Amino acid sequence: MNSPTAQVAFDELLTADTLSALMRSTWTWDDRALRRDLAILLVDLDAVRAAAPDQNTAQVDTLRARAHASAARFVAAVLGPKLVADTGNPLRPSFLAEAVDPARFERAAATSFADARKAASEYVTEHTRELDYPAETEWLGLVASDGAKGLSRAMRGYGNSSSASPFFGSIGLAWQTLRAVIGDSTIADEYAEGLLSGRLSATLAAAEQTGSWDPAMVKTRVTETAEGWQITGIKQFVPATEGADVYLVIARSTAGPSLFAVPSSAPGLSVTHLDVIDPTRQLAQLELSSTPATLLGTEGAGGRLMLRAIDLATTALAAEQVGVIEKAMSLLARRSADLTDAPTSETRVAEVTLDHVAAAALWRRALAEDAAGSAGSSAAAAAAHVGCSAAAVRAATAAAELLGPSDETDAILRRALSGSLLFGGPALSHERLLERLGI
Template sequence: MEPTTGSTTLTREQRDSYLRDLNEESLPALMRSTWTWDDRALRRRLSELLTGLTAVDRLRAGKVECPRPVLDAAEARVLASAGEFVAEVLGPRLLADAGNPFRAQLLPLVRATGELTAEAARAIDTLAVDVTGQVIERDEELSGILPEDTWEAKAFGPKATGLARVAYSAGYTLSRTDYFPAAGLGAQAFTVAGSPTDDSVDLRRCTLAAAEKTGSWDPALVRTRAKATDTGWQLTGEKWFVPGAETAEKIFVVARNIGGPSLYLVDRNAPGVTVERLDSLDDVRPLARIVFESTPAVLIGHEGAGGRIMNRTVDRATTVLAAEQMGIVDRALKCLSKALPSADDSESWRSYTKKLADLEVIRAGATALWYRAVELQSGDDLDAAAAAAAMAHIGCSNAVRQVALRLTAVADDLDAADVTTIVTRARGTDLLLGGPALAHERLLERLGI
């Protein structure tokens, strides 16, 4: 990237250069050059920026079909965001040359921030003209929930795409089918563990108990203890925020033994198991507290592998949740299109369609991140899959939050039950595995930053 004069417009070559060279290596290096590396707010901005750059890269590669104004708006926005990030990191070093090695390269981007913001707004204006005709009326091949007698075959099949379809369908139809505890958590932990000592588990009736009262999925915070006995293992402790505990027949539990966190299997009706339903936001999908008191358990996989199992399971589970979130987003956009003001009120109509267009840009980027996570989950590069899963969770959680907020703003014109369910599901999928703050740190950790 070569410095230019004081122009506020970037050439196509400069844009391509910035989109290519602003990445998980150059941006952390920029922060380290200014002693801002430990700034938590900037670290979150870094995570958001890396996620946005990846989404735009996928859109530019044609991984998601979208109208040209969507791509134009997404590209201009992420470059403008990058310019603001650079300015905040450089601080006074941007105002005058003090020897920072990044200033000359990045100054043109910062100068162009205002024009890029205006460019994104113009693209949104263009998209708003026909957003309800060409965007909201998209193909909905995945939107029909699979029949109750066949969805389990897809959810527990060998391909990640089958479970992704079930999750998207559950999100779009606001289904009461609680597929996630077994297919999204329990079965994923079982698969990640490998070499199980008990291969007779009915994975269709299981769940995973990993988090404790802090709600964290950090293996270092596991306090539930596992004690070796003459006949196997016994667990003592408690788990919180466990989905599907009331209907599960088997419970996978992460507990700590002398070798570290490990994965165990417990029968739901075993001695010493107490399941307490918590006062949950979603009554259809309640969470539970489970207490174990010298409960007999079977070790799954290897001792001390619980940390790896928890991390990999979170990566897989967030990819599943991303699918449900995108189903919810598409359902919400359909609902929002029904509340479109009359074209006779041109000012209200224009304002409303611009908001829909804005959501469509967010939706396209999130979809691209979700597709990438599913694709990489089916491959052999576990590190790339982990980072892709974290980005998908960030992008799709943001998308579902944004549509939920917009729905709430126009709730009086929509079906109240749909709005309530969408908002509730949006919260649940966003917060179950720790929420936005942990999601951003999880991404940086997965990228080795």
């Protein structure tokens, strides 16, 4: 079973369609714990497949063997008693050999991880020594000249520097949302041009009490009066409000969720800064009471726009999270003499290299899928958010653990945590991925 041919055969079975069909065949498709396990497994498999074309390294081999071991355990959990005894499940024969012996993959993972561990220090040095992060003064120019690709370059530097700039809120959220406006986008285009020129600053107010970006959860109401549109409601977890000239607000009309522009000076608008764990990512609550607003795009198209906006936002955030991992690696390289308990430290650093390989692969795939206009771009963005969020938290935690408390380790850990939870946290992000895959 450890032959390359057998590994490829097993890997080909591990698709969203086949694994969800297996769950349906055992009536476990709505088991929330198994659904979360499925989402994590699919992300792990995606990371290996995205990295494999460019790399044949101990890190990729370890990630592949670990993903296959997780898959074997997942299949056994789904089949349950139908694995123990053949009662006619049509998919049991396809998975039987792997499900009863996950240890074969664990052995393969241990072997390749031993190689990754030996090469960890070299990997960290190689992947941090020559990285060129653009200066903050160049970020807008990168977006203006190279769109989403330029934005990702800027966001990678934004994460690596733990910048407190409103760049993500104004460009990663507001500008990208404006460019995705559905329907007449004349006013939206004018705002977008103002943001890229630096004449304006804006942010997006989409989430409410739950933190979810589900259009069905939008409770903020908007009504059309003789004087124009007026919004009433509360928006929470709104970034980059300090100095914002315009707030882009998702509110519900009789036609459904819609996008509106609200000037920061509008009457009936109040902004309350929230107590946050990450001082570099300020969040606020917006309260609107019959606040005048301008409709952007088509009334009722805000639901589709929210789905598109979060795909764009999480792809940009994935670049930030890769930058955070690289900051963790650079701290580990720079302060390697401070590390104690060498065997344990080598193991933890090797785990960080695995996280970097996986996160970078997921981010680049999401960026490429979106640039190509692929039908799978939404799923790729959702997978990048799940995988890069978890990887950034693990890498930042490892740096804080190995190097001890400091301003630098505290900053990257808080940035990693805030990014991983910004769009609702794992409970929502895993379901978002499965929804994008039609599961």
